[in-house]
Amino acid sequence: MSGHSTYVPQSAIGRWFESRLPILGLMHGSFVSYPTPRNLNYMWTFGAMLSFMLVAQIVTGIALAMHYTPHVDFAFASVEHIMRDVNWGWFMRYAHANGASMFFIAVYMHMFRGLYYGSYKAPREVLWILGVIIFLLMMATAFMGYVLPWGQMSFWGATVITNLFSAIPLVGEAITTWLWGGFSVDNPTLNRFFSLHYLLPFMLVGIVILHVWALHVAGQNNPAGVEVKNVQRDTVPFTPYATAKDGFALVVFLIFFAWFIFYVPNYLGHADNYIDANPLVTPAHIVPEWYFLPFYAILRAIPSKLGGVIAMFGSIAVLAFLPWLDTSKVKSASFRPVYKVFFWVFVLVAIGLGYLGAMPAEGGYVIAARILTAYYFGFFLLIMPLLGMFETPKAVPATIADAVLAKHGNVVMNPAE
Amino acid sequence: MSESSFVEPTRRDMLYIATGAFAAVGAGAVVWPFISQMNPDASTVALASTEVDIAAIPEGGILTVKWRGKPVFIRHRTKKEIEEAVTTPIASLPDPQTDQARVKKPDWLVVVGVCTQLGCVPLGAPGSRGDYDGWFCPCHGSHYDTSGRIRRGPAPTNLVVPQYEFISDTKLRIG
Numbered sequence: 001m002s003g004h005s006t007y008v009p010q011s012a013i014g015r016w017f018e019s020r021l022p023i024l025g026l027m028h029g030s031f032v033s034y035p036t037p038r039n040l041n042y043m044w045t046f047g048a049m050l051s052f053m054l055v056a057q058i059v060t061g062i063a064l065a066m067h068y069t070p071h072v073d074f075a076f077a078s079v080e081h082i083m084r085d086v087n088w089g090w091f092m093r094y095a096h097a098n099g100a101s102m103f104f105i106a107v108y109m110h111m112f113r114g115l116y117y118g119s120y121k122a123p124r125e126v127l128w129i130l131g132v133i134i135f136l137l138m139m140a141t142a143f144m145g146y147v148l149p150w151g152q153m154s155f156w157g158a159t160v161i162t163n164l165f166s167a168i169p170l171v172g173e174a175i176t177t178w179l180w181g182g183f184s185v186d187n188p189t190l191n192r193f194f195s196l197h198y199l200l201p202f203m204l205v206g207i208v209i210l211h212v213w214a215l216h217v218a219g220q221n222n223p224a225g226v227e228v229k230n231v232q233r234d235t236v237p238f239t240p241y242a243t244a245k246d247g248f249a250l251v252v253f254l255i256f257f258a259w260f261i262f263y264v265p266n267y268l269g270h271a272d273n274y275i276d277a278n279p280l281v282t283p284a285h286i287v288p289e290w291y292f293l294p295f296y297a298i299l300r301a302i303p304s305k306l307g308g309v310i311a312m313f314g315s316i317a318v319l320a321f322l323p324w325l326d327t328s329k330v331k332s333a334s335f336r337p338v339y340k341v342f343f344w345v346f347v348l349v350a351i352g353l354g355y356l357g358a359m360p361a362e363g364g365y366v367i368a369a370r371i372l373t374a375y376y377f378g379f380f381l382l383i384m385p386l387l388g389m390f391e392t393p394k395a396v397p398a399t400i401a402d403a404v405l406a407k408h409g410n411v412v413m414n415p416a417e
Numbered sequence: 418m419s420e421s422s423f424v425e426p427t428r429r430d431m432l433y434i435a436t437g438a439f440a441a442v443g444a445g446a447v448v449w450p451f452i453s454q455m456n457p458d459a460s461t462v463a464l465a466s467t468e469v470d471i472a473a474i475p476e477g478g479i480l481t482v483k484w485r486g487k488p489v490f491i492r493h494r495t496k497k498e499i500e501e502a503v504t505t506p507i508a509s510l511p512d513p514q515t516d517q518a519r520v521k522k523p524d525w526l527v528v529v530g531v532c533t534q535l536g537c538v539p540l541g542a543p544g545s546r547g548d549y550d551g552w553f554c555p556c557h558g559s560h561y562d563t564s565g566r567i568r569r570g571p572a573p574t575n576l577v578v579p580q581y582e583f584i585s586d587t588k589l590r591i592g
Contacts, residue, residue, distance in 0.1 A: 159535070159537070160536060160537065160556065163534075163535040164535065166536075167573075177456065177457060178452075178456050179455070180457075181455055181456065182457050182461045182485070182486060183457065183461070183485035183486055183487060184485060184486035184487045184531075184536075188455075188457075188458070192455065279486055279487070280481055280488045280538065281538060282537040282555065282556065284555050285555065286556050300557055300571075303571055304571065304573070305533075305535075305571060305572070306573075308571065361556075361558050362558055
């Protein structure tokens, strides 16, 4: 699909360099002449935002690491030092902390897009699984980053999450002690979390490169869910079409991001994290950051420690099996009337689980969380495999060009194709 | 076919296997220090015991001390609390254990103050001790009784009894 680049640099120096390291051609082939389906909508702009956010998080993070001290006695104070004393420190920290939330907003939009348009189906299985790995690494990075300010939520979040591993039979205790480097979350834990929080984003960069590579091999999915058949009729070049569209979407996204940084920088945080960590007092109500809430609700919905942990990790692992769980031949939900309904219910269920994850684990909340957890797994494990057999899809357009023309009212079929 | 498919092992095959085996052992030997360095270091292990004066704890009171970075509850139990703990039918417990097996002197209960579910510190202030007069974990709603045993909620096991001994009537060494 990506096709071999025929790029020839204009300058003599460019040609001299290109014949020794063809990186200009690689860039040109990937981001300029690369053919993108002509029917992409704005849901396809989140990939660019995610790339931007990864770079933004690394840049603000490197700046913050110049002023932060990863020690239990100084970590909390060093974060306040960044906020009060360091030039532009408040900006770096608010951009980094809210940046994590923006990153997750974009990744959830990106994932729901894939779920709606069947982007995980052949030939994009590896692309999708790389995405699930990116999501897991993002979660690990965000979790460890949240521990670094060493407030009450940092400490108790770290305690609850590391204790998940103690549910593993036989070796659980040993693994937990190994993760902690002690008998509880303490200075060694903070130190290694800082080290890993610095490492993982660079591993993310590596896997993102694989993700983009796999994307450029298979080609982008599109709202019609049919593959490109004729590059001339079905696609437009990445530049200027996708570049301009991504750029515009990114500007809108940045306005939203800036509103959080400059007007409500603590809205997505928790007030208890402005209290220094105290290993002897658990906050009355431990809640993770908003982007973990649906998974936290699943953890708490299961009335068994090991079962809850398995369900929580399973809720993410199941995503990796989607290419084989979804038995429908049709990719896009636009042509799957029944799947479309189940999909939107799933979106509501995911949001509902997020709400329940923030509520206390008692009474009606637990019952509701169990019902929604059942739907979450049922959607992937029952509805998706069965729907492919029983659903009658609508007629799928033969080509992307046909889909575009049909949408604009003048159905022109080209039998010669 | 069957004649030609069987090839006599050569000295080169032997070299391949030996080289591969050495590489695997070497890789394991290099990886091990990097895994082991994450386990508790000598200074952490050295802080393994602590002494506590328990003379000032009134009947019904709970003292919380820090041991290995975790809270330990030392509870001076009342007659009623001991009675409740002893008379509980063992069969009704999620993690069956007698009260006698969990204490050295009936008046004193010593447990690690870490919920066995996900590590929160259960509440023990009067009025927030849960439905069984012991402790209540606010994180995910586990109720413990006056022997620190799990009675209701997601926690799988009883509160852990640490290693401890009475040095005198009023002194305790944990660890």
